[in-house]
Structures are given as C-alpha cells and as structure tokens.
Amino acid sequence: MYLLSEEQEKQLLVKEWAVKIDTLKSTPYLIKFFSSQADSSCTVLITDTKFVWTEALSSQQFARRWRESNNLDRVSSTELSDEEEEWRIHNLEVLTKAHSPGGIADLSFEVVETNFSDIAFTLEGPSFQWRWEACFVGHKSSAEILSKHLILPLISMSHLAFSSAENVNGLSDADMEKAIDKVARTSRRNIDLHVRNAFSKPRVATGLARMTATLNFASDIPPVKSNVDAPDLEPLPPPATEHASTSRLNDALQPSNPTLLDPVLKAASPLPSPPPPPAAPQGSAPVEDSDSATEDDDDEDEPAQVKAKSPSPPPKPSSSLPAKKRATAAPLSDTDSSPIRPPKKAKAPVSSSEDSDDDRKKPIVKRGTRQPIKRGGKRF
8 A cells, every 4th residue: 555646646637537425424435546557556546525535556465455355365476477467457457447437336335444544445346345445645635636636627617618609518529529628728828817717707606606505505595697797896085083183183293303292301401501701811900999890800700610610509798807817718628519709809908198109109010810729629
C-alpha cells in the first residue's frame, strides 16, 4: 500500500467517475480507478466530496490482496512464473472492468472497519471479492484534487449546457465531443475569464443559488432570473450635526505648533533676563557740588549688576550713620549666598569758611570707573 504519486494522479485524469452508495449511512462515494498492464499496478481514488482517500498497489501487492480477499492459498515461490504473470494480468483486467461505470453498478459496496488504513470498503461480485485500504491525503491535497477532478469540470459543463445554442441532449456524441473540446480549450487558456463568464449568466447564478438552498433546506428559496438590473451603488454621506461641525471648525482653527497648545510647556519656558545697565564712561570727572549725587549713582549701579547675576531680595535703604561707623562695619563672609549692597561713603562736614577756601584750591582728582569688590567665589 502506497500513497498516490503525482504521476499516478495524472493517470487518473483520463478516468471517469463511478459512484457507489453506503446504504447504512446513506453516503455517496465517487470512485476513480486506473490500472497499468505494463507492470500490473493499480490505483484508486475515492471521495465523499469532502475528503479524499487513495491507495496504490504494485503487482505483487495486487496478487497478495486478491488471494486474501478470495481466500486463496499464497504462493511460496518468489519467482514470477509465466502462469503467475498471466493470472495477474487477467484478474487486473477484471478489476478494471468492475470499476467502470457499467460494471460497478452490478457490484455490492460496503464500508467496513479496518485497523490498517483510514477507510476500507469492499466490492463483491458474483465470482470474486475485492477490498480497498485507502488513506486520507490531507485537507490541502483533498481541495486540490477535488478542484481539478470535479469542481472546475462541472463548471465548464454547466457553462456548455447554458451557452450552447442547441440542446445538449440532442447532440450526437461526435458533436458533443467537439463542443466539449472547444469549451475546454477556452477554459485552459484563461481559467479566470472562463469561470467569470460561466457565473455571469443570471440563469446559472440564480439557478445554482436555488439548487443550493433547496438541497440544504433553506427557508427562503431564491427565484431563478433570466435578467438582473444594475443596482444603485452610490453611498450616502453621514448626517452632519451641529456638534460635529463645531468640533471640525475648532480643529481647523487650532495652530499647528504643539507648544502653543500645551499650557504646561508655555509656563515652563524661561522669561527673558533684563539687559544689564550701561557702564559709566571712563575718565569723567564729577563736579564737586554734585559729589554726593555722583556717589549715589555709582553705588546704585553696583547692586544692579549684582542683581542681574544673582537674584536677591531688595537691599534696605542706606542709613545716615557717620562715615567712621560705616567704615568699621563687619565685612561679608565668604559663605554668604547673596551679596549685600556696599555702604555709601558720606561727605565730611565743612568746619568753616577757611577750610572751604583751602578745598577749592586743591586740585580735582579724576576717578575712573569703580571696580566691584571681590566677595569670594560664586555658588550655584
């Protein structure tokens, strides 16, 4: 027992389907059989239109199976004599005729239990018995075999029956062969166009639908139509609501920049720092009468620069302490986190008019830009 090979499957393409019914389960089986007179081998294919089972036997396996099915003695000699070879060829011819559409009708058919294969069935005639032990070929191979051996040929035959100008039953065998050959050649060149043309006929499509519904006990049986109208395939747009139109308008008006849409990102963006104050020009000599005002302006410029570098609370207003007390104030430590406004220098009081005359005679000292006092390293 061997599985079906590709060459043996091609040999089955030229064979006709024979049908037998399992009376116990009311299941029909379609059978194809092929035998070779050259090597006395045989092949069978059986299907219930859902699954496919096959078996292939060599000459020696065929002879052993025949003897077992008909309760004959086995041959002990391994050499093939002329009489043995002639006996195998004759019985193989009988088995071939038994599987033909005209010969299988007179044989009894029965599906039996087996421990050696997936399905076993017997054929019994008036003078002999035969038993097949077939194996399942798989779902993929079953679909391919059924499509090639049964489905596509039936589609082509239905196309021939409905497209022929004359009645198919009234054609002679020769004319029927010519019509089948013509349809088969067209189908072989363009199988896609052939199937489309076969099912595009309204009577074929609606007749097949009615046949399918009737066979499967459908409640709603479709009618058979010779002409069909083209339907309207224009879809309707979705109903527009006020809420939907408003939301679409808002989406269109929103800017594409995602930072403008996110308030968190907007709040997290750093503010621009104020520009530093302009530095005083070098070499400028202050007027004696406005000495105190110039010192105040210079003293105010230093805290402004310090504020731009390190933010700190506003300094307290300067007090009117004497110059000596302010000079003896404790210096800032290096550990201070923020600098403190430096003390102002007070102008010495005028004692008398003579002193003022002497001061006028003294030369005016030119002062440059005041440098900030170093107060240790910066801490971040």
